[in-house]
Amino acid sequence: MKFQRLTLFASIVLTAVVLMVVYIFDNVKHEFSDTDQQFFLTVGISSVLMLLINYFIIDFLLNFYGKRQIRKISTILPGDIIHDDEQSLNFQELGERVSEMSQKKTTEIDTMKEMETYRKEYIGNVSHEMKTPLFSIQGYVETLMDGGIENLNIRDKYLDRIDKSVERLLNIVKDLDMINQFESGEITLNKSDFDINLLVREIIDLLDLEAEKKSAKVSLHTTTNQLMVTADKQKISQVLINLISNAIHYSNREEAKITVNTAVLKNKVLVEVEDNGMGIKPEALPRIFERFYRVESSRNRKDGGSGLGLAIVKHILEAHHQNIKVESVYLEGTKFSFLLDRAI
Incomplete structure (x- = not known):
């Protein structure tokens, strides 16, 4: 026209x-x-x-x-820009299609830039996480080689620290490998019917010593004594361990309380892990499931965590076709929640 x-x-x-x-x-x-x-x-x-x-x-x-x-x-120009019938294509239509192509390429370039930034941050985080235990191992080994091995007290203490640093490195590598397998679709779920309440009680017992050190009390609140779900028991166990362990580590109160709530929602089972800890600042909430992201620098690498726990939790639940939700009020507490299929 x-x-x-x-x-x-x-x-x-x-x-x-x-x-x-x-x-x-x-x-x-x-x-x-x-x-x-x-x-x-x-x-x-x-x-x-x-x-x-x-x-x-x-x-x-x-x-x-x-x-x-x-x-x-x-x-x-790419083949998809040109109309199948060249006679029906005019300069106006060609201009519109070139403009669409330009916008698409701009979006792709922006995505590539974001991925490049993420790649650099990821490599930097991995090297930073591994650098701490590696330097520790190097320092302890040098001390032992310089004569410290003759002193039994120093030898035993440094060998124990080397063992912990090696274990930390192995945990980081194992967690990274698990995330990569989830993202590539190589991990399959071994679903079965099990009692989620019983699993929670077992994990509370497992983390009892850890909670004692932090003067934290972990308890289960449920609407029914037995609550059967269909999921991968081992991986849901890992989800609960990560969430409860995080709540214990962030419990910087004299009377720290971590509560695991379970309830039935139609054909689903709701699981919540709630604490009265320090909470998470609003600006940090969107990033807590990123690899190696730490909510606060005060919780440094001395705790021995890989910084991948919440990223693994997110991947495990996504593999179950469920989402992990978080609610938090800074200086008051945090609540993580997710759904599982109820066993029929």
């Missing part, structure tokens, strides 16, 4: 210019009366004929050379 208006406008302008030249030329050679009807009739008919001729000539030239230019452009 735009090119038709352009063709018509160009035809009118060209016709007006030609008529003006003819009129001026004839006025020089002959003298016409202003009331000469024959002159105006001739000019009128000539104008219409010239306008039509100019319109068709310009339209033909635009279409002929325009299509040639479109074909030239098509040789450097």
